[in-house]
Amino acid sequence: MDFDADLPGHVHRELTRFLNEASAEIRVAEPGFAYAVDALADFVLGGGKRLRPTFAWWAWRGAGGDPAHAEGVLRAVSSLELVQACALIHDDLIDSSDSRRNRPTVHIAFARHHTSSSWLGSPEAFGLASAVLIGDLALAWADDMFSTAGLPAENLTAARPAWRAMRTEVLAGQYLDVRTQATGDTSPEAALRVSRLKTAAYTVQRPLHLGAALAGANQEQVDALLAFGAELGVAFQLRDDLLGIFGDPSVTGKPAGDDFREGKRTLLVALGLQLGTARQAEIITKAVGNARLSEPEVADVRAALITCGAVAAVEGRIDDLTRSALTALRRAHLTGPAEERLTELAGKATQRVS
Amino acid sequence: MDFDADLPGHVHRELTRFLNEASAEIRVAEPGFAYAVDALADFVLGGGKRLRPTFAWWAWRGAGGDPAHAEGVLRAVSSLELVQACALIHDDLIDSSDSRRNRPTVHIAFARHHTSSSWLGSPEAFGLASAVLIGDLALAWADDMFSTAGLPAENLTAARPAWRAMRTEVLAGQYLDVRTQATGDTSPEAALRVSRLKTAAYTVQRPLHLGAALAGANQEQVDALLAFGAELGVAFQLRDDLLGIFGDPSVTGKPAGDDFREGKRTLLVALGLQLGTARQAEIITKAVGNARLSEPEVADVRAALITCGAVAAVEGRIDDLTRSALTALRRAHLTGPAEERLTELAGKATQRVS
Numbered sequence: 235m236d237f238d239a240d241l242p243g244h245v246h247r248e249l250t251r252f253l254n255e256a257s258a259e260i261r262v263a264e265p266g267f268a269y270a271v272d273a274l275a276d277f278v279l280g281g282g283k284r285l286r287p288t289f290a291w292w293a294w295r296g297a298g299g300d301p302a303h304a305e306g307v308l309r310a311v312s313s314l315e316l317v318q319a320c321a322l323i324h325d326d327l328i329d330s331s332d333s334r335r336n337r338p339t340v341h342i343a344f345a346r347h348h349t350s351s352s353w354l355g356s357p358e359a360f361g362l363a364s365a366v367l368i369g370d371l372a373l374a375w376a377d378d379m380f381s382t383a384g385l386p387a388e389n390l391t392a393a394r395p396a397w398r399a400m401r402t403e404v405l406a407g408q409y410l411d412v413r414t415q416a417t418g419d420t421s422p423e424a425a426l427r428v429s430r431l432k433t434a435a436y437t438v439q440r441p442l443h444l445g446a447a448l449a450g451a452n453q454e455q456v457d458a459l460l461a462f463g464a465e466l467g468v469a470f471q472l473r474d475d476l477l478g479i480f481g482d483p484s485v486t487g488k489p490a491g492d493d494f495r496e497g498k499r500t501l502l503v504a505l506g507l508q509l510g511t512a513r514q515a516e517i518i519t520k521a522v523g524n525a526r527l528s529e530p531e532v533a534d535v536r537a538a539l540i541t542c543g544a545v546a547a548v549e550g551r552i553d554d555l556t557r558s559a560l561t562a563l564r565r566a567h568l569t570g571p572a573e574e575r576l577t578e579l580a581g582k583a584t585q586r587v588s
Numbered sequence: 589m590d591f592d593a594d595l596p597g598h599v600h601r602e603l604t605r606f607l608n609e610a611s612a613e614i615r616v617a618e619p620g621f622a623y624a625v626d627a628l629a630d631f632v633l634g635g636g637k638r639l640r641p642t643f644a645w646w647a648w649r650g651a652g653g654d655p656a657h658a659e660g661v662l663r664a665v666s667s668l669e670l671v672q673a674c675a676l677i678h679d680d681l682i683d684s685s686d687s688r689r690n691r692p693t694v695h696i697a698f699a700r701h702h703t704s705s706s707w708l709g710s711p712e713a714f715g716l717a718s719a720v721l722i723g724d725l726a727l728a729w730a731d732d733m734f735s736t737a738g739l740p741a742e743n744l745t746a747a748r749p750a751w752r753a754m755r756t757e758v759l760a761g762q763y764l765d766v767r768t769q770a771t772g773d774t775s776p777e778a779a780l781r782v783s784r785l786k787t788a789a790y791t792v793q794r795p796l797h798l799g800a801a802l803a804g805a806n807q808e809q810v811d812a813l814l815a816f817g818a819e820l821g822v823a824f825q826l827r828d829d830l831l832g833i834f835g836d837p838s839v840t841g842k843p844a845g846d847d848f849r850e851g852k853r854t855l856l857v858a859l860g861l862q863l864g865t866a867r868q869a870e871i872i873t874k875a876v877g878n879a880r881l882s883e884p885e886v887a888d889v890r891a892a893l894i895t896c897g898a899v900a901a902v903e904g905r906i907d908d909l910t911r912s913a914l915t916a917l918r919r920a921h922l923t924g925p926a927e928e929r930l931t932e933l934a935g936k937a938t939q940r941v942s
Contacts (some may be wrong), residue, residue, distance in 0.1 A: 256752075256756070259753075260756050260757070260760055264760050264764060264781070264785070266763075266764050266767055267760040267763055267764060270763050320724065324720050324721070324724065327716075327720065328713075328716065328717040328720060328721075330713075348770060351770075351771075353770040353771055353772070354769070354770055354771070354772045355769065355770055359682075359684075360766065360770050362681075362682065362716075363682040363762075363763075363766040364763070364766070366678050366681065366682060366720060366723075367678070367682075367759050367762055367763045367766075369720075369724070370674065370678065370723070370724070370727060370759055371756070371759045373724060373727050373728060374727060374731075374755040374756065374759065375756075377728075377731040377735075378748075378752045378755075381731075381735060381748065382748060382752075387741035394732075394735065394736060397732075398610075398732045398736075399613075401728040401732075402610070402614050402725070402728065402729075403614070405721050405724055405725050405728065406614055406618050406621040408717075408721055409620075409621055409624050409717075409718070409721045409722075410618060410620050410621060412714065412717040412718070412721075413620055415708070415709065416702060416705075416707040416708055416709055416714050417705075417707055417708070418707070418708045427618070431618070
């Protein structure tokens with residue numbers, strides 16, 4: 235089918251088209267707002283793996299979606315990138331992150347714009363306001379793009395439960411993430427709860443659910459895809475945890491060791507404490523939540539995690555989860571090349587380097 | 589028709605029902621998120637004049653909406669209160685406002701919750717994160733409530749342009765508000781531009797447009813209602829400006845003179861400077877943007893604005909705008925009691941004391 239090859243390219247094209255359409259009137263009516271709209275477009279079109287639209291697309295294809303709806307489905311699943319833009323822009327503000335994809339985050343960029351324009355008041359307050367409002371615009375436009383994708387009403391209605399659940403779950407995940415850090419709950423269970431919402435549900439399960447529902451899939455197929463997504467989502471998160479300390483910053487776009495600096499409790503950390511010697515456990519314990527963790531200290535943590543067997547154990551867990559995810563995927567009885575492509579995607583997501 | 593009497597009561601009931609439905613699953617799955625969901629429900633159900641749903645309802649009624657859709661329309665227009673919840677929660681955060689409706693704002697309430705729970709890290713950062721995410725939840729749920737109101741697809745499709753424009757315009761208005769303060773543009777034109785977006789378009793015109801479109805109104809009716817809304821919206825804003833300095837804090841819920849403390853440039857101020865003596869102009873100039881403006885100084889500003897004739901001029905302008913708004917309203921040829929009720933509403937909105 236059209237779009238199967240170079241799906242990210244087609245998603246990019248749909249996003250470009252929608253952003254042009256959505257901003258045309260307000261750009262003319264309120265030129266002062268154009269700078270904010272451009273910042274959103276740059277953010278959305280500037281990068282990202284288009285993972286969520288890709289999962290949704292293949293679920294739709296595999297569940298036997300009507301080829302006559304391909305264009306509308308492409309548009310509907312592309313809107314997931316606008317939800318993601320809101321999530322990232324607001325997350326970066328909440329976490330006070332300075333950079334993403336090797337560029338300044340939105341609140342930082344707008345604070346700098348304020349400073350370089352020699353405006354009145356606090357640059358940080360202007361950065362905060364801009365990031366809040368640009369994230370809101372992304373969320374409102376996500377709904378506009380999804381709802382006006384040009385799909386028959388019955389398909390949209392069938393997909394609404396997945397759309398609703400996805401947005402509520404990512405916000406619940408973000409809130410619980412912040413709350414867990416505040417309560418100081420360092421259990422791997424708390425970390426797992428957050429990653430189940432932010433990674434498994436929001437990134438994998440709901441996009442698959444959405445795509446399948448748009449195709450009019452039956453409950454059995456949806457359930458099999460949700461099971462696939464749940465296992466794969468956890469595997470994806472475990473790979474993320476490994477990349478957070480072992481990844482190459484020039485590829486991941488963020489400094490190695492930041493998970494430790496932010497005090498994130500992961501399965502990797504829990505296993506390190508459990509399997510390590512007293513000395514290794516001490517190195518790991520001291521690193522978690524140490525905002526000023528140095529590069530040599532990160533190297534020590536890496537050595538401790540490898541030597542004690544925690545890394546091998548997490549790698550083994552990723553393999554097991556990926557295998558049982560693929561078993562669930564086969565139960566979905568997808569048609570065409572979808573099973574193969576989702577299998578490939580599962581491999582890439584769990585073995586990626588960025 | 590049902591719901592005509594006690595519309596605010598029916599809006600409250602629909603919001604209660606929707607919030608219960610929307611939160612049921614996530615409350616059970618993630619009890620830690622319930623506190624945030626409850627805060628949103630308290631905010632939405634805790635007050636507000638239900639002005640936007642009321643404008644939308646009467647436009648729908650007057651444009652001859654199908655009575656069989658009344659329940660669904662009630663639900664669709666009630667969702668405007670969730671958009672408004674997002675706007676207020678995020679606005680309060682952006683403006684660093686401590687209280688609204690005589691209660692702590694969301695970011696303040698969550699910072700206090702953090703403090704009283706003796707949690708780790710910064711209470712302010714937790715308050716910020718919570719307000720961002722709870723506002724996002726309100727915006728996402730507004731779309732869910734609107735889209736699943738149970739209306740026929742063709743009615744929803746007809747109303748989409750109004751729904752889209754409304755959310756984009758309020759965000760543009762908020763951004764330009766912040767930007768105008770930053771650039772130091774103190775012209776009444778800049779203030780008018782912001783209030784045209786935040787008050788005329790978002791509060792009056794688009795709700796009317798939405799209601800009329802849900803009824804399948806023709807373009808002539810929509811245009812007449814938009815003209816009515818534009819004039820009424822400006823009159824509404826002028827009343828707001830007067831209340832900002834002459835209002836009774838125990839009724840308006842905010843300290844008199846805060847518009848001056850925040851440095852807002854209004855038509856009232858512009859006229860005071862134009863009509864006043866050198867001494868009166870000096871009193872007004874010194875008050876604008878004086879964050880520490882005292883109660884006796886506020887009294888001096890009031891006296892200056894009355895004596896120079898600025899208040900009478902603004903009152904005259906409100907009368908003129910209301911009159912021409914009502915002329916436009918008659919051109920909409922609304923059916924049933926809608927014209928009468930919108931006329932009443934216009935009177936209340938421009939002559940209110942809070």
